Amino acid sequence: xxxxxxxxxxxxxxxxxxxxxxxxxxxxxxxxxxxxxxxxxxxxxxxxxxxxxxxxxxxxxxxxxxxxxxxxxxxxxxxxxxxxxxxxxxxxxxxxxxxxxxxxxxxxxxxxxxxxxxxxxxxxxxxxxxxxxxxxxxxxxxxxxxxxxxxxxxxxxxxxxxxxxxxxxxxxxxxxxxxxxxxxxxxxxxxxxxxxxxxxxxxxxxxxxxxxxxxxxxxxxxxxxxxxxxxxxxxxxxxxxxxxxxxxxxxxxxxxxxxxxxxxxxxxxxxxxxxxxxxxxxxxxxxxxxxxxxxxxxxxxxxxxxxxxxxxxxxxxxxxxxxxxxxxxxxxxxxxxxxxxxxxxxxxxxx
Amino acid sequence: xxxxxxxxxxxxxxxxxxxxxxxxxxxxxxxxxxxxxxxxxxxxxxxxxxxxxxxxxxxxxxxxxxxxxxxxxxxxxxxxxxxxxxxxxxxxxxxxxxxxxxxxxxxxxxxxxxxxxxxxxxxxxxxxxxxxxxxxxxxxxxxxxxxxxxxxxxxxxxxxxxxxxxxxxxxxxxxxxxxxxxxxxxxxxxxxxxxxxxxxxxxxxxxxxxxxxxxxxxxxxxxxxxxxxxxxxxxxxxxxxxxxxxxxxxxxxxxxxxxxxxxxxxxxxxxxxxxxxxxxxxxxxxxxxxxxx
Numbered sequence: 001x002x003x004x005x006x007x008x009x010x011x012x013x014x015x016x017x018x019x020x021x022x023x024x025x026x027x028x029x030x031x032x033x034x035x036x037x038x039x040x041x042x043x044x045x046x047x048x049x050x051x052x053x054x055x056x057x058x059x060x061x062x063x064x065x066x067x068x069x070x071x072x073x074x075x076x077x078x079x080x081x082x083x084x085x086x087x088x089x090x091x092x093x094x095x096x097x098x099x100x101x102x103x104x105x106x107x108x109x110x111x112x113x114x115x116x117x118x119x120x121x122x123x124x125x126x127x128x129x130x131x132x133x134x135x136x137x138x139x140x141x142x143x144x145x146x147x148x149x150x151x152x153x154x155x156x157x158x159x160x161x162x163x164x165x166x167x168x169x170x171x172x173x174x175x176x177x178x179x180x181x182x183x184x185x186x187x188x189x190x191x192x193x194x195x196x197x198x199x200x201x202x203x204x205x206x207x208x209x210x211x212x213x214x215x216x217x218x219x220x221x222x223x224x225x226x227x228x229x230x231x232x233x234x235x236x237x238x239x240x241x242x243x244x245x246x247x248x249x250x251x252x253x254x255x256x257x258x259x260x261x262x263x264x265x266x267x268x269x270x271x272x273x274x275x276x277x278x279x280x281x282x283x284x285x286x287x288x289x290x291x292x293x294x295x296x297x298x299x300x301x302x303x304x305x306x307x308x309x310x311x312x313x314x315x316x317x318x319x320x321x322x323x324x325x326x327x328x329x330x331x332x333x334x335x336x337x338x339x340x341x342x343x344x345x346x347x348x349x350x351x
Numbered sequence: 352x353x354x355x356x357x358x359x360x361x362x363x364x365x366x367x368x369x370x371x372x373x374x375x376x377x378x379x380x381x382x383x384x385x386x387x388x389x390x391x392x393x394x395x396x397x398x399x400x401x402x403x404x405x406x407x408x409x410x411x412x413x414x415x416x417x418x419x420x421x422x423x424x425x426x427x428x429x430x431x432x433x434x435x436x437x438x439x440x441x442x443x444x445x446x447x448x449x450x451x452x453x454x455x456x457x458x459x460x461x462x463x464x465x466x467x468x469x470x471x472x473x474x475x476x477x478x479x480x481x482x483x484x485x486x487x488x489x490x491x492x493x494x495x496x497x498x499x500x501x502x503x504x505x506x507x508x509x510x511x512x513x514x515x516x517x518x519x520x521x522x523x524x525x526x527x528x529x530x531x532x533x534x535x536x537x538x539x540x541x542x543x544x545x546x547x548x549x550x551x552x553x554x555x556x557x558x559x560x561x562x563x564x565x566x567x568x569x570x571x572x573x574x575x576x577x578x579x580x581x582x583x584x585x586x587x588x589x590x591x592x593x594x595x596x597x598x599x600x601x602x603x604x605x606x607x608x609x610x611x612x613x614x615x616x617x618x619x620x621x622x623x624x625x626x627x628x629x630x631x632x633x634x635x636x637x638x639x640x641x642x643x644x
Contacts, residue, residue, distance in 0.1 A: 054545050078548035085549035091542035095564045104560075105550030154551055 004030040004065050005190040006051060006083075006158045006252055011060035013046055013214075020046050022214040024060070028190040029189045030157070035179075035201035036194045037237070040210035044194045045162055047211075051192065052085050052160050053078035065157045084151035084189070086161040086214040090143045092135040098122065098146050099131040105154040121149040124186075125179055148180055159184065161193040165200060172304060177204060199240045202226070209235050227341070235275050235344050242281060244274040245348065254345060257311040258318055259338040263345050271348040280342035281320035283307070283328065284335035293318070295332045300324050309336065386611065393613045396603050415599035416620060421505055422517055422595055423582045429521030430581065431574075434528025438560070441533045452529065459526035464587055468519045475522075476515030477493040502538045516588040524581050531573045535566035571639065575632040579625050586621075596620060 006028050013021040020042040028034045036044040049055035053061055053075060062070040064083065069076040084105075093101050102118035122128045125145040135143055144164065151159060164180070165173045181204060184191055195201050201208045202222040209219040218230040231236035244256040248270045254261045256274050258281060266272060296317065297308035305327035309318045318336070328334055378385060401411040409417075440452030459467060489507040492500065497507060505513050539562050547557035589598035600617035604610045 013572055052545075052549055053546060078545075079551040079553060083549060085546070087542055087546060089540075089542055091540070091546035093543065093546070093565075095568065105552070107551065150546075150550070160549075 004157060005032070006065075006189065006192065007061075007063040008047065008051060009061040009063065011047065011050060011057070011062075013043070013050060013055070013058050014029055020214050022316055024194075024211075026209055026216065026219075028158070028192050031185070031188045032206045033184065033191040033193060033204055035205035035208045036192065036211055037198060037201045037205075037208050038196065040196055042211040043214040044196075044211050048160050048162055048192065049193045051158075052083055052088070053081055053287055067290050081158075082156050083158045083160055084145075084156035084237075086147050086151050086159070086164045087165055088163040090135075090147040090167070092143060092146055092150070096137055097129065097132055097134050098138070101135065101146060102149045102153050104150060106152065114255070118153055121153055121183075122146075124183055127151055139172075140168050141176045144168060144176050146177060148183065152189070155187070156189055157323070159187075159189045159191040161191065162195065163195055165195075165197075173200070174186055175337070200236070210237065226344070229344060232273065232275060232344075232346055235277075239277050242276040242278070242320075244276065244316065246274055247271050249276050249294065256338065257314040258293075258336045261338060261340055261343060261345060266345065266347060272345050273348050274343060274345050276318075276343045278306070278319050278321035280339040281309070282337040282339055283322060283326065284322065284337060291336045292333050293336050295328045295330050295334060298330055300327055309334070311336070356526025359516030372612065389609055390612050390614065393603055393609050393616055396599070401437065411599040411603060412596070412620070415594065415596035416624070418505060419502075419582065419585055419595040419597075420518065420586045420624070422513075422588055422593060423578075425504075425517045426520040426524060427581055428523035428586060429518060430528055433521055435532055437525060437529035438536070441529060442536055444554070444610050456526045456529050459523055464523055464584065465590060467523055468516075468587055468591065471519035471522055472515050475510060475518050478529050480511050480515055480518075485514060512591070513593065516591045516593045518579070519591070520585060520588055524577065527577055527580075528574065531570050531577060532566070534573075535570035536562055538569055541563050568639070572632075572636060574634070575629070579628055579632075582625055582628070583621065587641070 008024060008026045011021055011024040012019070015263070024043075024047060026034070026036075026047075036047060039046045046055060050057055050060075052071075053062075053070065057070045057072055057075055059072060061068055064081055069081045093104065096104065099115065099118055099122070102121060103114045106114045106117055119128060119131065122131055125148065127142060127145055129141060130138060130146075135146065136147065144167070148164075165176065168176060177200075193201075193204065205222055207219065208222055208225050209216045210225065211217065212233060218225060218234050220228075225234060226238050229238070232241075235241060238309065242258070244258065246254050246256050247267050248254055248263060248266050250268050252263045252266075252268070254263060254272060254274060261274065263272075291311060293309040293311045295307055296310050297306075299306050303324060305322050305324050307320050307322055307328060309320060311318065312333075322328075354427040393492060395458045396412045398407045398413065400406070401408045437452045437455055440448040440454065443449050443452070488510055489497065490498070500510075501507055504510055536558075543561055543565070544557060547561045552560070586597035589595055589601065592598070596617055600613055607613065
């Protein structure tokens with residue numbers, strides 16, 4: 001394994017007999033940002049808390065900077081692990097001002113040096129003029145940045161962040177995210193971030209580990225996950241999907257109302273579901289190619305438009321995403337084709 | 352309609368009833384009780400003429416107030432210290448501390464104060480303070496130091512009694528303060544502990560720098576309340592021969608036989624002290640709140 005960074009190895013965890021994390025192994029290298037992504041209750045926060053030492057380890061190992069900090073029954077307390085943590089609710093100390101909050105975890109050195117270090121962090125987060133104010137006078141975004149500065153001040157090798165943006169409104173998120181990413185990049189800490197927001201994970205992570213039911217079900221770069229999801233759950237996580245039912249015909253051919261595809265992996269005769277992202281449905285000229293479909297609804301959402309389509313002679317409706325300029329009129333007939341790059345075929349599990 | 356409350360007919364009726372009741376009581380007292388009020392006699396116990404030079408000096412009632420304040424002050428200081436320790440003990444991670452604190456709090460809460468005070472008074476006085484040799488203090492210190500000590504603790508030849516009674520009272524109040532402290536610490540969100548954890552602080556450090564400062568702010572109102580309670584409870588130490596307000600009241604009532612007047616005066620004095628204190632606390636609280644948010 002690499003020196004530095006953090007490694008979780010074979011972590012299992014149960015609350016009162018109910019398993020919440022099962023055999024989880026995950027590694028974050030120095031300077032890397034990994035997102036643990038999953039719906040609420042999937043065990044991602046528990047995993048983070050185990051890494052931090054806020055939750056006692058039951059099974060597995062936690063290794064920070066090449067040294068084992070926890071195995072069952074033998075754990076370093078959180079304060080001995082060299083980790084920094086940013087909490088969902090920030091957990092700033094309300095009785096201390098911003099500068100004191102940031103200075104808090106810096107060890108040793110004289111007071112002036114601590115102050116200088118804290119002020120430097122605040123300046124890099126554009127908060128230096130807030131140093132003497134109290135947390136409750138700050139906006140959410142400012143509080144969030146103070147929380148980050150406070151966690152980074154002791155120079156931890158590992159940063160753990162629990163839904164750091166969930167308390168902020170959308171516009172603020174983008175700004176804070178940029179600040180955060182650049183500072184984290186400078187510091188070179190290994191960062192593990194928990195989120196339930198796929199969009200956020202896509203924007204921030206070098207790698208994403210998708211969790212469900214206490215297990216990591218796929219791990220990879222954001223692009224990997226988007227283009228090659230391991231199953232329907234993951235595909236659905238990143239965008240809405242058109243779901244089409246079909247069977248594999250001889251030669252691996254799959255015929256759908258929106259066009260035909262090929263598969264090599266799935267045996268002939270297997271019932272499958274074809275999942276097409278809205279942008280995978282291509283609209284051609286009126287009847288030019290592909291299957292004819294009628295435009296039921298077309299709505300511009302600014303940079304792009306959403307089109308609802310009814311396929312001729314079929315029950316199903318499709319939703320597709322097109323550039324705003326290419327938005328057809330309601331009632332038009334268009335030709336459909338599927339982009340195989342963004343269409344996924346999985347064997348049907350239910351029914 | 353203005354936003355301001357106005358008197359309606361119901362208010363007039365209620366106030367009328369109260370006035371009528373008071374008038375009836377006054378009438379009964381005046382006409383049937385045939386009690387001849389004599390306020391002059393007990394009132395002279397506020398100040399008296401000094402026999403030597405004829406100037407005014409404090410008499411029993413004023414001396415009583417001073418001793419009440421002394422007992423209350425030291426009782427509050429000691430009680431807070433005991434309460435803080437016991438309150439933190441209640442939530443300690445060490446089972447032994449939890450057991451001791453729990454035992455102490457439950458003992459005080461479930462025993463009537465008078466027997467508790469007697470037991471503590473005799474136990475503390477004889478077993479703990481006697482070996483300390485407080486009797487000798489008077490002779491051991493210089494007159495100047497003696498004067499300061501006297502101002503702080505009252506007559507030095509009674510020091511052991513005073514200390515034992517104050518400590519007994521402090522032990523009684525400490526249990527209630529412990530519960531307030533415990534509630535205050537528990538009211539701080541778990542995230543604050545965890546934030547301290549993740550910043551590399553030991554538990555003691557977190558308690559000292561993160562948790563207690565916030566807890567103290569939250570429990571200031573109940574603590575202020577408890578300190579007023581303590582002044583009233585200090586009347587119990589009259590049973591331990593501490594010559595505070597209630598003790599003096601008893602003396603005066605018996606020697607003058609003006610029970611009504613004396614006790615009304617003593618009650619009024621408690622009211623003035625406690626109400627005055629509560630006004631001061633309310634002021635302080637407003638100031639703190641204003642500066643905080």
